[in-house]
Amino acid sequence: MTGKVYLVGSGPGGLGLMTFRAREVIDKADVILYDQLPGDEILASLPDVEKVDVGKYGSMHTKEQDEIERLMVKYAQEEKTVVRLKGGDPFLFGRGGEEMETLRKFGIQCEMVPGVTSGIAVPECVGIPVTHRSFASQVTFLTGHEDPSKPESAINWKWLAESPGTIVVYMGVKNLAKIADALIANGMTAEKPVAIIENGLRPNQRVTVGTLKTIAAIAAERKVKPPSIIVIGEVVSLYRE
Structure with missing residues (x-):
């Protein structure tokens, strides 16, 4: 007999969108294994059960991914009901797929609970639609963790730069300048509008706008920090302060 693990997406922030x-x-x-992306409001609402902070802050990890997966297995084998609580959606750059594979390997029952992903909800909350009939008929979601300058990239930057539509970058603040340079080098106009939504749907939400050519310098000047969603494309022109 084992318990069950729920891979839960809490949405982009706040109880209202969970x-x-x-x-x-x-x-x-x-047992709840949580990180910080759900936000203070959701974390404050968690029930009085065993809670384990497994959050990751850039390169600083409270728990490494393999340790998180070991904990899920351990608690489930103790016949406990386990919630792995993530921000956004667990299957969109949330490593939920890897966790599901590990649980399946150990024969542990798991259920995926989808969440509203921040890549759509956060731009939307400031009036930036990721698709729009006049501007974008497709949207590409991209992890910003990967350094575009590394020799072997999993991302086809030339295809991306030449593709129409909107690009939404998760976790891209650290590599923002390199991402912008890679897109320009592969043919995207340097004047392409860019918006960064910092701490989306939280009290300290802030929006920074510029172009591919200027956004890295503007973000550095404004000391933009994670968590942030980066939107690249003509839809950014719809933003109003």
Whole structure:
């Protein structure tokens, strides 16, 4: 006999955008493994059960990924109901797929609880639609963790630079200058509009706008920090302060 693990997306921040199903499974958990992306409001609402901080802050990790997966397995094998609580959606740059594979390998029952992903919700909350009939009929989601200058890239920068539509970058603040340079070097206009939404849907939310050519310098001057969503494309022109 084993317990069950729920891979739960809490949404982009705040209780109002968390799903009913997420709330339901959180409230019946024996153990909650959480990171910081759900935000203070959601974390403050967690029930009085065993809670383990497994958050990652850039290059500083409270727990490494393999340790997080070992903890999920351990608690489930103790016949506990486990919630792995993540921000946004667990399957979009949340490593939920890897965690699911590990649980399956050990024969542990798991359920995925989708969440509203920040790559759509955060731009939307400031009036930037990632698609729009006049501007963008496609959207590409991109991890910004990968350094575009490394010899072997998993991202086809030439294809990306030449593709129409919107690019949404998760976790891209650290590599912002390199991402902008790679897109320009591969043919994207340097005047392409860019917006960075910092701490989306939280009290300290802030928006920084510029172009591919200027955005890195502006972000450095304004000391932009994670968590931030970066939007590249003509839809940014719809933003109003």
